[in-house]
Amino acid sequence: QVQLQESGPGLVEPSQTLSLTCTVSGGSISSGSYYWSWVRQPAGKGLEWIGRIYTSGSTNYNPSLKSRVTISVDTSKNQFSLRLSSVTAADTAVYYCAREGPYGGKGPWGQGTLVTVSS
Amino acid sequence: QTVVTQEPSFSVSPGGTVTLTCGLSSGSVSTNYYPSWYQQTPGQSPRTLIYSTYTRSSGVPDRFSGSILGNKAALTITGAQADDESDYYCVLSLGSGISVFGGGTKLTVL
Numbered sequence: 746q747v748q749l750q751e752s753g754p755g756l757v758e759p760s761q762t763l764s765l766t767c768t769v770s771g772g773s774i775s776s777g778s779y780y781w782s783w784v785r786q787p788a789g790k791g792l793e794w795i796g797r798i799y800t801s802g803s804t805n806y807n808p809s810l811k812s813r814v815t816i817s818v819d820t821s822k823n824q825f826s827l828r829l830s831s832v833t834a835a836d837t838a839v840y841y842c843a844r845e846g847p848y849g850g851k852g853p854w855g856q857g858t859l860v861t862v863s864s
Numbered sequence: 865q866t867v868v869t870q871e872p873s874f875s876v877s878p879g880g881t882v883t884l885t886c887g888l889s890s891g892s893v894s895t896n897y898y899p900s901w902y903q904q905t906p907g908q909s910p911r912t913l914i915y916s917t918y919t920r921s922s923g924v925p926d927r928f929s930g931s932i933l934g935n936k937a938a939l940t941i942t943g944a945q946a947d948d949e950s951d952y953y954c955v956l957s958l959g960s961g962i963s964v965f966g967g968g969t970k971l972t973v974l
Contacts, residue, residue, distance in 0.1 A: 780961075782963075784965075791965060791966075791967045791968045792902075792904075792953050792965045793965060794955070794962075794963040794964065794965055797961065805960065805961030805962055806962075807962065808865075841909060843910075846916075848898045848915060848916040849898035849899075849915060849916065849955065849956075849957035849963060850900045850912060850915025850916060850919070851900065851910075851915075851955065851963075852912035852915075852921060854909040854910055854911075854912075
């Protein structure tokens with residue numbers, strides 16, 4: 746059974762770059778027609794789709810974040826990563842990684858990791 | 865900018881039936897948007913309920929069903945139980961591989 750786990754710094758300074766990694770276990774990140782996505786949720790607010798990557802390297806990003814987001818994949822490590830540049834307090838959120846099926850369904854999900862932007 | 869709309873809150877009596885909807889700020893939702901639905905309780909990751917409009921995710925009881933009602937996607941919960949009290953989010957897949965979440969519906973069972 747595929748499982749996902751986010752990792753990365755819990756605190757990032759304003760204007761710096763947020764970097765997170767999602768490690769996939771229980772299956773190969775390259776198998777099946779799946780995308781690998783990032784979603785975030787500020788405290789007390791709703792979910793926001795950040796973007797996704799296919800194992801070929803093809804990406805899709807939320808237009809509102811596109812200028813600051815980079816998602817990459819390392820199939821040798823069974824991982825994919827998120828980089829969000831020029832962060833502000835508004836980027837403080839729980840960040841989730843999730844597998845995304847070819848028809849939009851997202852799951853399984855990682856447990857989420859809280860990233861706080863503060864000096 | 866495309867906005868996906870959901871009822872902010874809804875309540876249902878135990879054993880009752882409730883239908884939550886997912887619409888577009890402009891236009892109609894169809895199966896071409898591959899609507900999916902997620903349940904989230906505080907402090908937990910989302911749980912996938914429905915994808916591609918109608919398909920229940922593995923392990924999801926058949927009390928949960930997805931459909932298109934009029935110009936919106938819909939999630940119907942029959943025989944509501946106390947542990948159905950959660951936040952429910954829909955997602956629509958737009959063109960160019962972009963997904964948009966609705967604002968979520970807070971469901972109260974009382």
